[in-house]
Amino acid sequence: MSNRSRPPHRVNARARNRPSPVGAQVASNVARQPALDPIDASPSFKHKAYAALKNAIVAMDIYRSRDDIRLDERKLAQDFGISRTPVREAMAQLESEGFVRLVPRRGIYVVRKTKREVIELITAWAALESMAARLITQTASAEEIAGLRRMFATFERGADAAKLDEYSEVNIEFHQTIIRLSRNKVLIDMAENLFAHMRMIRRKTIGEKDRADRSIQDHMAIIEALEARSTDRAEELVRDHALGLADHVARFADYLD
Amino acid sequence: MSNRSRPPHRVNARARNRPSPVGAQVASNVARQPALDPIDASPSFKHKAYAALKNAIVAMDIYRSRDDIRLDERKLAQDFGISRTPVREAMAQLESEGFVRLVPRRGIYVVRKTKREVIELITAWAALESMAARLITQTASAEEIAGLRRMFATFERGADAAKLDEYSEVNIEFHQTIIRLSRNKVLIDMAENLFAHMRMIRRKTIGEKDRADRSIQDHMAIIEALEARSTDRAEELVRDHALGLADHVARFADYLD
DNA sequence: TACTCATGACTGGTATACAATATGCCAGGA
DNA sequence: TCCTGGCATATTGTATACCAGTCATGAGTA
Numbered sequence: 001m002s003n004r005s006r007p008p009h010r011v012n013a014r015a016r017n018r019p020s021p022v023g024a025q026v027a028s029n030v031a032r033q034p035a036l037d038p039i040d041a042s043p044s045f046k047h048k049a050y051a052a053l054k055n056a057i058v059a060m061d062i063y064r065s066r067d068d069i070r071l072d073e074r075k076l077a078q079d080f081g082i083s084r085t086p087v088r089e090a091m092a093q094l095e096s097e098g099f100v101r102l103v104p105r106r107g108i109y110v111v112r113k114t115k116r117e118v119i120e121l122i123t124a125w126a127a128l129e130s131m132a133a134r135l136i137t138q139t140a141s142a143e144e145i146a147g148l149r150r151m152f153a154t155f156e157r158g159a160d161a162a163k164l165d166e167y168s169e170v171n172i173e174f175h176q177t178i179i180r181l182s183r184n185k186v187l188i189d190m191a192e193n194l195f196a197h198m199r200m201i202r203r204k205t206i207g208e209k210d211r212a213d214r215s216i217q218d219h220m221a222i223i224e225a226l227e228a229r230s231t232d233r234a235e236e237l238v239r240d241h242a243l244g245l246a247d248h249v250a251r252f253a254d255y256l257d
Numbered sequence: 258m259s260n261r262s263r264p265p266h267r268v269n270a271r272a273r274n275r276p277s278p279v280g281a282q283v284a285s286n287v288a289r290q291p292a293l294d295p296i297d298a299s300p301s302f303k304h305k306a307y308a309a310l311k312n313a314i315v316a317m318d319i320y321r322s323r324d325d326i327r328l329d330e331r332k333l334a335q336d337f338g339i340s341r342t343p344v345r346e347a348m349a350q351l352e353s354e355g356f357v358r359l360v361p362r363r364g365i366y367v368v369r370k371t372k373r374e375v376i377e378l379i380t381a382w383a384a385l386e387s388m389a390a391r392l393i394t395q396t397a398s399a400e401e402i403a404g405l406r407r408m409f410a411t412f413e414r415g416a417d418a419a420k421l422d423e424y425s426e427v428n429i430e431f432h433q434t435i436i437r438l439s440r441n442k443v444l445i446d447m448a449e450n451l452f453a454h455m456r457m458i459r460r461k462t463i464g465e466k467d468r469a470d471r472s473i474q475d476h477m478a479i480i481e482a483l484e485a486r487s488t489d490r491a492e493e494l495v496r497d498h499a500l501g502l503a504d505h506v507a508r509f510a511d512y513l514d
Numbered sequence: 515t516a517c518t519c520a521t522g523a524c525t526g527g528t529a530t531a532c533a534a535t536a537t538g539c540c541a542g543g544a
Numbered sequence: 545t546c547c548t549g550g551c552a553t554a555t556t557g558t559a560t561a562c563c564a565g566t567c568a569t570g571a572g573t574a
Contacts, residue, residue, distance in 0.1 A: 044361065044527065046349070073556070083529045085342075088556085089349050092303070096350055104301065105535045105556050117442070123388065124443040131384030185374070186381040190447055301557065330526070340559040345526085362526055362565045 045082045050090035052080065057099050058196050061203060062110055063255060069110040071100065097193050115256035118201060119246050125194045126242030129175060132182035132191075133234040136226050140181045145226050148177060152219060167212055168202065174219060178238070201256075211248065218244075302339050307347035309337065314356050315453050318460060319367055320512060326367040328357065354450050372513035375458060376503050382451045383499030386432060389439035389448075390491040393483050397438045402483050405434060409476060424469055425459065431476060435495070458513075468505065475501075 043051075053076070062069060073091070077084045091108055094100045101109050113121070136145070151170055172195065179191040218241045225234035249256075300308075310333070319326060330348070334341045348365060351357045358366050370378070393402065408427055429452065436448045475498045482491035506513075 046527080084556090085528055085530090089346060092346050092349060093353050096353065102556080105554090106537090107555070120441045120443045123392070123441055124385070124447065127384045127388030127444070128381070131380065131387075135380070184377045184380055186377045186451075187384070190381065194443075303557080331524095341526090342558055342560090359526075362524090363567090364525065 045080075045086035046089045049076075049080055049082065049086050050093055053087075053090050053094060054099065054196065057094070057110055058199055060110065060200070062112055062200060063203070071108040071110065073108065098197070113197065113201070113256070115249065115253055118197075118249055118253065118256060121194055121197050122242060122246040122249065125191065125198070126239050126246070128187050128191045128194070129178055129242060130235045130239035132179045132184070132187055133222070133226065133238040134231050135182040135184060136178065137229045137231040137234050139183065140226070142227075144181050145223065148174065148181075148226070149223050151177075152216060152223075167216075171212075171215065171219075172199070172202070178222075201253075215241075302337075302343035303346045306333075306337055306339065306343045307350055310344075310347050310351060311356065311453065314351070314367055315456055317367065317457070319369055319457060320460070328365040328367065330365065355454065370454065370458070370513070372506065372510055375454075375506055375510065375513060378451055378454050379499060379503040379506065382448065382455070383496050383503070385444050385448050385451070386435055386499060387492045387496035389436045389441070389444055390479070390483065390495040391488050392439040392441060393435065394486045394488040394491050396440065397483070399484075401438050402480065405431065405483070406480050408434075409473060409480075424473075428469075428472065428476075429456070429459070435479075458510075472498075 053071075060069065071091075073084050073087055077087045080087065091100060091102060095102050099111055101111050103109065151174055176191075176195060179188055182188070218237065222234060222237045222241065225237055317326070328348075330341050330344055334344045337344065348357060348359060352359050356368055358368050360366065408431055433448075433452060436445055439445070475494065479491060479494045479498065482494055
């Protein structure tokens with residue numbers, strides 16, 4: 001009755017990407033469609049609201065003040081020009097990801113992580129990225145690894161104090177790239193949220209020149225291990241690099257809590 | 258305007274316990290109140306629907322048939338005796354966790370993992386659990402580790418074929434306990450979903466006696482490493498044990514895809 | 515017979531209305 | 545002055561109504 005079977009389509013029908021729009025007409029009009037690429041197939045309001053809210057939250061400097069930051073469903077819905085429903089669905093997801101807390105009949109509050117929680121986040125990140133490093137030594141191409149080295153071309157001789165900001169960006173990109181090169185979607189998805197959380201506390205953890213210098217040395221050692229395809233060593237270096245940050249936070253991040 | 262700040266209360270206002278309302282009465286009538294429990298903070302319909310749906314999905318033997326399994330929002334709402342709204346919110350969360358896929362205007366489908374995806378899940382699990390093993394060697398009590406050993410008291414001499422089912426349960430419990438003993442909430446939460454996914458394919462991966470025997474040997478070695486507080490060795494054993502399962506799936510799990 | 519195409523039922527997405535509850539304020543009494 | 549209790553208000557939780565795609569069906573035609 002209500003259970004007729006249907007072909008359920010990959011969400012975005014990405015397979016619609018044709019090999020060659022005109023080509024030798026070999027695959028002729030299989031690809032006739034005007035290559036109307038994206039038109040962003042289906043960002044529903046829910047997804048748009050989710051993305052907008054997540055960006056807004058991550059961009060906040062929530063650790064500057066200790067006042068509770070409250071979000072208003074109805075106001076946000078008005079600002080976005082949509083109804084509460086998609087906003088609520090986005091909020092529900094953000095709650096499950098640990099960015100906000102929904103208190104019934106009270107309000108929605110942006111979550112501020114405690115020091116202990118930040119350490120837990122970094123530890124989990126260490127687990128994911130060190131596994132990613134293992135996988136890279138086994139499956140990544142030499143060219144992909146070379147890309148990592150190129151990132152640090154301008155910093156190789158130590159982080160110029162004036163470039164600390166720029167370095168911070170490269171730093172994050174480096175770690176994200178490692179995760180991405182693992183080609184393991186589960187790792188990638190899990191790490192993405194961890195990164196989002198860490199971006200929020202980044203403003204507080206950067207700016208110390210000697211840490212940046214040591215960080216670059218660590219990164220170079222990691223790249224060398226990856227190039228040498230030293231699985232165990234790459235894992236160890238990545239893990240210890242991340243856990244080193246955890247230690248640093250444990251000792252010096254008194255602004256948390 | 259709409260942003261007056263309010264004390265946002267930890268959910269249950271646990272802090273309501275005052276030091277002493279009157280004072281000189283020492284601790285006397287501190288306990289005078291009938292000790293009313295917080296009246297069980299009522300789980301919203303959304304949470305109930307989420308739990309019910311997740312249980313239902315995990316309990317399904319979705320890999321038995323290849324037909325698409327479709328869920329009907331309206332019908333489920335009727336069966337639960339609630340409206341579509343909380344059901345939808347539950348579905349949205351289940352989608353973000355990879356259990357269902359919402360296809361606009363088409364339907365909601367239970368996700369069947371491909372072989373590649375299962376391997377990715379297991380690999381991510383290896384990353385999390387091996388980190389948990391590290392943490393255990395550093396922080397868990399001897400008693401907690403002893404609990405692990407007790408789990409296998411009845412299996413130590415090899416898995417009786419008749420007990421394979423029972424062993425399968427203990428097996429899962431063993432791994433969940435390792436994660437839990439890490440005391441890292443991020444690891445625990447991430448792993449929970451991975452376990453849920455793996456429970457779904459468990460029916461297909463168990464039942465091979467020699468694998469069970471080797472599994473027990475692995476587990477014993479892991480316990481010994483934990484007892485000896487050998488951080489690196491514990492990590493390595495846990496990781497290789499999990500990756501061994503990944504290999505096994507890669508080679509023999511042709512029923513996937 | 516085979517194919518086209520209009521039609522209508524069905525489904526998830528969105529908007530809106532209603533219900534439940536936590537909080538603040540104020541009047542009234544001891 | 546301080547406490548108590550009820551009411552107004554604010555805010556989320558839930559239900560319902562409506563909208564826009566999607567697909568199956570079957571009549572009509574070559």
